[in-house]
Amino acid sequence: MxxxxxxxxxxxxxxxxxxxxxxxxxxxxxxxxxxxxxxxxxxxxxxxxxxxxxxxxxxxxxxxxxxxxxxxxxxxxxxxxxxxxxxxxxxxxxxxxxxxxxxxxxxxxxxxxxxxxxxxxxxxxxxxxxxxxxxxxxxxxxxxxxxxxxxxxxxxxxxxxxxxxxxxxxxxxxxxxxxxxxxxxxxxxxxxxxxxxxxxxxxxxxxxxxxxxxxxxxxxxxxxxxxxxxxxxxxxxxxxxxxxxxxxxxxxxxxxxxxxxxxxxxxxxxxxxxxxxxxxxxxxxxxxxxxxxxxxxxxxxxxxxxxxxxxxxxxxxxxxxxxxxxxxxxxxxxxxxxxxxxxxxxxxxxxxxxxxxxxxxxxxxxxxxxxxxxxxxxxxxxxxxxxxxxxxxxxxxxKNDAATQNLAVTAADRIEWLRGGASPEAEGVAFDLSTDGGMIWSALGAGVRIPGGWQLTDLALPVTGSVRARARVTDGAVTSGLVETLADYALMSPPPEFTAVTLSGDGSLRMEFTAPAGETFTVLATDLLGLPRSQWMPMGPARELVPGEYEFVGSATPGLPFRFYVVRSEPRLRLRTPASRLHLPAKPATGN
Structure with a gap:
């Protein structure tokens, strides 16, 4: 006493x-x-x-x-x-x-x-x-x-x-x-x-x-x-x-x-x-x-x-x-x-x-x-x-020994924050998400301990964004503060999935496909599959009809020999969406 x-x-x-x-x-x-x-x-x-x-x-x-x-x-x-x-x-x-x-x-x-x-x-x-x-x-x-x-x-x-x-x-x-x-x-x-x-x-x-x-x-x-x-x-x-x-x-x-x-x-x-x-x-x-x-x-x-x-x-x-x-x-x-x-x-x-x-x-x-x-x-x-x-x-x-840490989105439903060395031990960790470059943050939830760090699961993260991890640290007595780290991420999206393709006899082309909402796609075409992608001819952008559903309609181009088409996401969005390739017959016919 x-x-x-x-x-x-x-x-x-x-x-x-x-x-x-x-x-x-x-x-x-x-x-x-x-x-x-x-x-x-x-x-x-x-x-x-x-x-x-x-x-x-x-x-x-x-x-x-x-x-x-x-x-x-x-x-x-x-x-x-x-x-x-x-x-x-x-x-x-x-x-x-x-x-x-x-x-x-x-x-x-x-x-x-x-x-x-x-x-x-x-x-x-x-x-x-x-x-x-x-x-x-x-x-x-x-x-x-x-x-x-x-x-x-x-x-x-x-x-x-x-x-x-x-x-x-x-x-x-x-x-x-x-x-x-x-x-x-x-x-x-x-x-x-x-x-x-x-x-x-x-x-x-x-x-x-x-x-x-x-x-x-x-x-x-x-x-x-x-x-x-x-x-x-x-x-x-x-x-x-x-x-x-x-x-x-x-x-x-x-x-x-x-x-x-x-x-x-x-x-x-x-x-x-x-x-x-x-x-x-x-x-x-x-x-x-x-x-x-x-x-x-x-x-x-x-x-x-x-x-x-x-x-x-x-x-x-x-x-x-x-x-x-x-x-x-x-x-x-x-x-x-x-x-x-x-x-x-x-x-x-x-x-x-x-x-x-x-x-x-x-x-x-x-x-x-x-x-x-x-x-x-x-x-x-x-x-x-x-x-x-x-x-x-x-x-x-x-000064102190090395503090190590790594914050990563390891899947669309999971974030991990690994911390080691002289990093301060956390009493708890909270994860936040930003989709506007860090201007506004929304809470994702509290992390749970895993070997070597913390994780949060059962998420539904957008394709791109920024995550923030905050650890609450104390002196064991009278104080409590926060240390944090940030990370940008870009998930691998599923490739566009074609739902309908119509090629008319006059050479006009209509494609319908599904992909993650909010992305921007361009259709490229060539007849020589071995050409570098940079030499494929841009046909124009796809249009998002409703969130997640896209359409491309090409102008009528009779006589052009294009047989190969690629739907490509735009790199300026920092997406890693695989391109989808479409191979059409040499003598096109209308069909789905």
Whole structure:
């Protein structure tokens, strides 16, 4: 259970930094974006950040939203940086108070949680939604409130149906009593059907991390001793309706300042847990553990995080190759020196190839937010003076191994997105379609996992178009963002199928055929089959009578010896429709 002392410690140096990504892979499909020295500081990224970083969000245009702790309720708690790290003078959010969590929405909107009191001069307490330009969304006002010095929304979970779950230290939402956990509709109104009660013996409870599992159940981490009157220590699982899962009870113990601060579900259902704790289910585990899906401890995973003072793991960036970048307040992992950040191999041992360490000039460094971008690079935020001996105040971009991905339409009814290497592991993937070159996108649906990636089936895709895949990625704690990639495609259409052919004695020709709707066809003719297609004589375009049904009528040309005809789709449409060839007798006669 957390105590007020730890909360003061949090407010002093920023306990939690949230890093959410909305970025695009623009280098094309089937590419590998290499990082020759994993953990090295990116020399080109040099932001000037004087206050502590609370939250940073990379947007689709590669701008970065950064939430800062400036002290008190003055402005400049949320700024936007250009890709090179310079401030964007056109972004003016004016958040008065600390921001603890950020969620990037699919439409570019931004949902904030924290301890703020107003945005743009309008009262907004602890939770708000912004438009992409930073302006307040006036239609979203959950009205979260609570008593005490440490109240606020610490973590926010976006659900697939557009609703949100808020966690933190608070008493009411929308005037309705809620004990540190609430579900709200997309408009900010409270959901009356969802009301789990989080409590703590002899102190106050908090919710610090929320994760929705692939089966829809919800993992809740924080500092508490019970939910709905049933004993649960710092980690619990809820059914989608908010009722407690009676079969999941790991028992994460951490003493006076203990709690769970980060949770990640692996693709195989295993559960990674980070925080301030010393044992899980009665077995020693220092600040990091892995659980089986039923909540039992994975005995083969024991990173052994250590340090001086209040040691903890606050954030986790999971790669598709199962390696894990962690951040927190520590000095060593498995007995090997690492300041505030490290990368683990899938078995929990330290990855020596990723040797990044933060440093500070006065107090010990803290990395409280880690998120892996679409190209594999790692964004870190917190309180530090630099990384690997290079000055970087509180925000840095690190190189990484290669991130691989390939988005493809593999059939008219199927899309696949294969992702590997240092790509960020996704909690979910959504696919979209555009038929106008990316101006307007329509949702196709949510993908399902396949070996090495995601797919969506049972589609009826048009012959040509563009597809977009978006992966929702998190830091396992307080942030949720998107990485995306785009691909144009052109399906192989079936060849035109003739339904009627009439050749008159005067040489005039009429063809009727079916083909995919909306295509453009030209009829070519020759008497010498061996001639290159470029030397065949164009007879003219076919006309689409109704969608999918075409007609060609050639002018009367007595005496021409044409015996071979081709119906060809026009290449300017980027179609790959095979040509259909028609062979007529030398002495034509009328017929069908």
């Amino acid at each position: 957390k105590a007020p002392g730890w909360e003061r410690h949090r407010m002093a140096f920023v306990r939690k930094a949230a890093l959410a990504v909305l970025g695009s892979i623009l280098a094309g499909n089937g590419m590998s974006m290499g990082r020759p020295s994993p953990g090295d500081v990116d020399e080109a990224f040099r932001p000037v950040i004087d206050p502590f970083v609370v939250t940073a969000t990379v947007q689709a245009d590669h701008g970065i939203l950064v939430a800062l702790r400036t002290g008190g309720t003055g402005r400049n708690h949320l700024v936007r940086l250009l890709p090179n790290g310079d401030p964007d003078p056109g972004f003016e959010a004016d958040v008065r108070g600390d921001v603890s969590s950020i969620i990037v929405l699919g439409d570019g909107g931004i949902v904030l949680g924290g301890a703020f009191r107003s945005i743009g001069g309008v009262e907004r307490v602890f939770a708000a939604r912004l438009h992409p330009d930073g302006a307040l969304d006036a239609g979203f006002d959950p009205r979260v409130s609570g008593e005490g010095s440490f109240t606020g929304v610490y973590t926010t979970l976006l659900l697939p149906d557009g609703r949100f779950i808020l966690g933190g230290i608070f008493d009411t939402v929308g005037g309705i009593e809620r004990a540190h956990l609430a579900r709200i509709e997309s408009d900010g109104s409270v959901d009356p059907a969802f009301d789990p009660r989080v409590s703590a013996d002899g102190g106050f409870a908090s919710v610090n991390a929320l994760v929705r599992q692939s089966d829809g159940r919800i993992l809740v981490g924080g500092g508490f001793t019970g939910i709905d009157g049933v004993a649960r220590t710092n980690l619990a699982r809820l059914h989608p309706d908010g009722s407690l899962d009676p079969d999941f009870n790991p028992g994460v113990s951490g003493g006076e300042f203990g709690g769970v601060y980060a949770i990640r579900e692996q693709p195989d259902g295993m559960i990674l847990v980070g925080g301030i704790f010393h044992s899980v289910a009665g077995t020693a585990r220092t600040h990091m553990a892995r659980l089986h899906p039923d909540g039992s401890l994975d005995m083969g995973f024991d990173p052994q995080i250590s340090g001086a003072g209040t040691v903890g793991v606050f954030t986790m960036g999971l790669q598709t190759d199962a390696r894990l970048v962690i951040g927190g307040f520590f000095k060593a992992v498995g007995g090997i020196a690492r300041n505030a950040m490290a990368r683990l191999l899938p078995d929990g041992t330290i990855d020596a190839a990723f040797a990044a360490s933060a440093y500070a000039e006065v107090a010990a460094p803290v990395v409280s937010g880690v998120l892996i971008q679409g190209d594999g690079s790692v964004v870190i935020g917190g309180r530090f003076a630099g990384v690997n001996g290079q000055p970087r105040a509180n925000l840095a971009l690190l």
